[in-house]
Amino acid sequence: MDLFWKRVSVGICVLASALLYIPILFYYGVIEIHNPKLGNITGYQCYKLPGTPDQLKGLKVFQGVGFFITICNVVVISALYIIITVSIVKQVRKMKSIHVKPAESSGMSSDATAMSDVSKPQKFTSVATESSEVLETSVNSVSQLEPRKQKKTPKSDAKRNAFRVSFMFMTISFVGFLAYLPSWSFIVIETNNPTFWKKLSTTALHVCLTLRRMYMLNHFANPFIYGVFDVAFRQEIRKLFCVK
Template identity: 75%
Template structure:
């Protein structure tokens, strides 16, 4: 980077020192401007890295038997951890080295990995919605087995890897000049200048990315609406079944007693036989009834657990929507309006910048959602940190 910065038309060492000082001063101005956002990014890292590591430790090593409903939580946590580190590295470098960005390779790889990791996480949310749809709405149909779960994770990563290859060609380090500081040259990670055809290609690529995001949102939303309707119907059915079972159990003794009294009045011998049969029947039912009730309770608890997991992933998807939509909206705006970020006040700039980087929220919010919906996760957290 020093070789790039020191490249100048003047061979005078004093001019080089002066140019370097102006460049550092220019960079410090940007660093001060971006400082509030740098604090926000630091908080994201302080919360997100430990949170995702705890999720991985609990779900992979302490709740390994719970494979069905929680299978995708661990790979999602790995993707979120990776995406959080990469996107934070990119944005922190931009905040602190806005006009001293360290080279084409770093710029392109950080941007590419940022797009790829965040998109992989979004695609995985789509797969989770399909799996929950099968589990809740088609419980007796074909389910996603372990092979297809692993394959779906690989497909999400592979599609994201291929989809964002154009980022490597449309972005890089560009030269920018500051006439107010002796026309010095800075180096910024941004869209590469090009012909009208190249700019059109960039717009098509970003429009396609926005379309993919919206399509994911629509598909996941539709699936979770269907899941919610199915859950409501099943809960109503469970309640009506429970009421009916309670009524049947309360009516059985009265009917038996009346039958017994009737037979007792007919003949003594018949009463004796009926009494013996009644005792045998009651004795058998007393053994079977708790077993049936226990199985019914277990089935009911299993359904409630499946419903809770579905609502948990529904909440994760909703948070993801809130995080991704503003980011893609600003990407489209800034592509079509190159001076967008220069034509606003400082306060508006910070608000828009926070919204532009709001996609990072999706990568550190999930541990809090798990702690709200998953009782077993909360219990393991207490054990892990020795909290009673």
């Protein structure tokens, strides 16, 4: 993908996120609250705005759509990551087969060469002795070079890269599920019990609000997870934001 289209895709994501969360400005705001336990003391709180029954139905629809979108988001991303991981594993297996076949063919060719050298008639004993010595030295040199070639083959690197990418995708899916699970739970609770937040104590309210907004942790953690596991991602981020 070209750098221009990468920037366009980022802009589309920002625009889509803004459009999805614009209805919050119409359904939530600062309202005046009264505490009957403290007399005539009033205060202000960010809460659902009072409205007509139609507006309250629209709020429930908005919450339902958000609930459905977040579940689809986690499921689709997890499914795509599984598909990518499977394709990477298949690619690594193909690389293994490609590296094994040339090794086998080279072994067969060396054996054939040795057999052809042995099958040739030798006229002089000295020549036969020299040829056998050359053959032995060539075999010894090949046997010494084989482990070096095995060390230089990218099999271990391919396995390591495949494991790193698979672990990265599993981490992203696991973090996303844990981050959205409390939010899903509170959406169901507050939809069925509109007075749920009003009955909570101050400490319980702050704890529940933190859990309710834990989905932000998923969006915050994803770039760092990609950056930790993928060096190319860090380089592309620098290019995207013109950082040298």
